[in-house]
Amino acid sequence: xxIDYNIFLNIALLLFMFATVFFVLLxxxxxxxxxxxxxxxxxxxxxxxxxxxIYKWFAVDxxxxxxxxxxxxxxxxxxxxxxxxxxxxxxxxIIACGCxxxxxxxxxxxxxxxxxxxxxxxxxxxxxxxxxxxxCITSYAGFAIAFVTAILAIVMKETESINYYKITYxxxxxxxxxxxxxxxxxxxxxxxxxxxFWSWDSKETWAFITFLVYSIxxxxxxxxxxxxxxxxxxxxxxxxxxxxxxxxxxxxxPGLHSYA
Amino acid sequence: xxxxxxxxxEKFFTFISSVNVxxxxxxxxxxxxxxxxxxxxxESSKIIxxxxxxxxxxLCLLLAVIYCRLRSLPKNIKEFSTxxxxxxxxxxxxxAFIGFVWGDKAYIQLDKSSEVDKAIRxxxxxxxxxxxxxxxxxxxxxxxxxxxxTLLFYDKNGTMICSRTFYSEMTFHSDALQENxxxxxxxxxxxxxxxxxxVSFSNEWNKPAIKLQVQNETIWVFANSSPKKINNLNNxxxxxxxxxxxxxxxxxxxxxxxxxxxxxxxxxxxxxxKPLRYKGYSIYQSGYDETNLNWTVLMVKKNPGIPVVYxxxxxxxxGLFFKxxxxxxxxxxxxxxxx
Ligand code: HEM
Numbered sequence: 001x002x003i004d005y006n007i008f009l010n011i012a013l014l015l016f017m018f019a020t021v022f023f024v025l026l027x028x029x030x031x032x033x034x035x036x037x038x039x040x041x042x043x044x045x046x047x048x049x050x051x052x053x054i055y056k057w058f059a060v061d062x063x064x065x066x067x068x069x070x071x072x073x074x075x076x077x078x079x080x081x082x083x084x085x086x087x088x089x090x091x092x093x094i095i096a097c098g099c100x101x102x103x104x105x106x107x108x109x110x111x112x113x114x115x116x117x118x119x120x121x122x123x124x125x126x127x128x129x130x131x132x133x134x135x136c137i138t139s140y141a142g143f144a145i146a147f148v149t150a151i152l153a154i155v156m157k158e159t160e161s162i163n164y165y166k167i168t169y170x171x172x173x174x175x176x177x178x179x180x181x182x183x184x185x186x187x188x189x190x191x192x193x194x195x196x197f198w199s200w201d202s203k204e205t206w207a208f209i210t211f212l213v214y215s216i217x218x219x220x221x222x223x224x225x226x227x228x229x230x231x232x233x234x235x236x237x238x239x240x241x242x243x244x245x246x247x248x249x250x251x252x253x254p255g256l257h258s259y260a
Numbered sequence: 261x262x263x264x265x266x267x268x269x270e271k272f273f274t275f276i277s278s279v280n281v282x283x284x285x286x287x288x289x290x291x292x293x294x295x296x297x298x299x300x301x302x303e304s305s306k307i308i309x310x311x312x313x314x315x316x317x318x319l320c321l322l323l324a325v326i327y328c329r330l331r332s333l334p335k336n337i338k339e340f341s342t343x344x345x346x347x348x349x350x351x352x353x354x355x356a357f358i359g360f361v362w363g364d365k366a367y368i369q370l371d372k373s374s375e376v377d378k379a380i381r382x383x384x385x386x387x388x389x390x391x392x393x394x395x396x397x398x399x400x401x402x403x404x405x406x407x408x409x410t411l412l413f414y415d416k417n418g419t420m421i422c423s424r425t426f427y428s429e430m431t432f433h434s435d436a437l438q439e440n441x442x443x444x445x446x447x448x449x450x451x452x453x454x455x456x457x458x459v460s461f462s463n464e465w466n467k468p469a470i471k472l473q474v475q476n477e478t479i480w481v482f483a484n485s486s487p488k489k490i491n492n493l494n495n496x497x498x499x500x501x502x503x504x505x506x507x508x509x510x511x512x513x514x515x516x517x518x519x520x521x522x523x524x525x526x527x528x529x530x531x532x533x534k535p536l537r538y539k540g541y542s543i544y545q546s547g548y549d550e551t552n553l554n555w556t557v558l559m560v561k562k563n564p565g566i567p568v569v570y571x572x573x574x575x576x577x578x579g580l581f582f583k584x585x586x587x588x589x590x591x592x593x594x595x596x597x598x599x
Contacts, residue, residue: 122532
């Protein structure tokens with residue numbers, strides 16, 4: 001048997017499934033042993049996910065960030081890693097459960113996309129590729145966590161939801177900064193590769209649209225008292241926009257990014 | 261100025277700076293750009309992105325930012341971070357405007373070793389450059405796919421009779437020659453002395469050779485050398501053609517010299533991701549002669565707005581990081597705690 005990224009990816013998938021189930025059981029039965037099991041599964045799962053990324057890197061001779069399959073591995077890895085920071089300030093079981101489930105879905109999704117790595121076309125041979133994709137996927141990961149906490153804020157009782165609103169805001173702001181970095185590095189790169197920093201290509205336009213959606217959220221959140229619930233709904237919608245920018249644009253709309 | 265008039269202006273600005281109106285401005289841009297992505301870029305540039313009303317929305321955004329966030333300087337450090345964020349908006353939009361008005365774009369189709377000081381815009385008008393561009397060379401690099409081997413058979417007049425392409429050792433029958441052939445070995449890199457003994461060999465595809473069996477005769481044929489006679493077959497000779505399969509284009513680049521008064525100022529290789537910048541002009545690799553590699557297409561751009569836009573980017577990033585620091589160090593209480 002050859003050890004390759006697929007094995008680690010499958011192990012990670014399995015462990016995150018376990019983590020999700022254990023977190024659900026923990027929420028119901030509140031036994032300390034379940035907490036230990038869930039946390040260990042999560043952490044070992046994250047290590048397996050990291051190894052999958054590293055092994056993919058060795059399998060191709062560039063940093064594997066060039067197509068949907070490769071970025072999905074990074075996406076799940078970053079959701080898990082960012083969640084560790086959220087967990088340090090607030091070890092909430094329900095958020096943990098939601099994040100593990102998100103990771104399960106992302107890794108499972110990677111099984112349905114083409115994992116063959118093609119040689120890089122000229123426009124992609126640039127260090128900007130790595131920086132740009134890292135920023136974009138980091139922001140997607142932050143928005144994914146905010147998506148989970150925004151749903152919780154809406155479905156939970158009012159006394160509990162205050163905390164979820166707060167975590168949602170913090171994650172959105174973090175992700176927003178990285179989205180801006182992603183858009184700006186994309187613009188600087190496009191200026192070098194295509195000769196224009198902004199050309200209303202469908203992928204960049206959709207990134208800009210998501211930026212505006214979250215801008216609406218950030219402005220309302222600071223200024224209006226009655227905004228909280230509306231805000232959470234915008235964050236949920238915003239993540240659907242992110243998903244469309246990430247997947248939908250590649251398959252449904254014409255544009256310069258369509259190699260992704 | 262008349263008081264009620266001033267009040268009206270004040271009212272207008274207060275109105276366009278409220279969150280709801282701000283949301284409406286953002287929503288309008290969202291809807292318009294979403295619609296834009298449904299058409300081809302050419303169509304949507306005409307009906308949306310370059311249209312007057314689309315730019316008017318951005319003007320409203322600009323006025324709103326200036327009025328509600330930039331009118332007064334930040335009073336404390338917390339306000340300073342978002343002040344920077346909002347300051348970047350007029351800067352970026354100004355840069356974009358400068359590019360829109362004073363930017364210029366044209367194309368050059370240039371033959372090898374010829375020079376030119378004019379480029380042609382898409383509307384067929386001519387852009388005259390303050391220098392000449394000379395194409396010294398054009399280079400196309402392809403990704404190497406797997407090795408492909410072809411044997412070509414010739415008669416005594418040197419006319420090709422038949423050929424056979426293969427990827428690995430195999431046996432085949434040629435109908436044209438009424439004969440069976442066996443490829444015994446393919447060696448990627450081989451050195452053979454005059455007596456036919458192997459001196460050295462390796463696995464890099466430098467000088468491949470094929471060991472071919474015809475009836476009871478074995479012969480070595482070397483890649484891309486002249487045809488070799490097959491003794492068992494009267495007057496037939498065989499040639500071995502070797503190449504890598506084309507696995508896509510790796511790079512295409514133009515080696516270009518910039519001349520002023522016939523004197524070379526710069527020599528540079530322009531490729532995708534590596535434009536040449538000179539005297540406010542940027543020259544990009546754009547296209548090339550796909551059949552003969554004899555000419556290249558370069559795009560010449562002038563955009564004096566770029567530095568302004570990039571300054572805006574830097575201000576935006578600084579403001580956002582500053583604010584992120586404040587948010588994450590809890591110096592700014594989020595709403596949840598205030599309630
Ligand atoms: C594309 C345009 C704009 C961008 C990217 C932008 C971005 C931001 C960001 C990132 C924040 C910080 C949010 C937070 O504290 O969580 C903010 C706050 C704010 N923005 Fe904007 N903004 C824009 C336009 C505007 C406009 C047009 C107005 C005026 C109506 C405005 C008024 C405000 C106010 C009042 C705040 C909160 C005050 C503060 O925290 O200092 N913004 N904006």
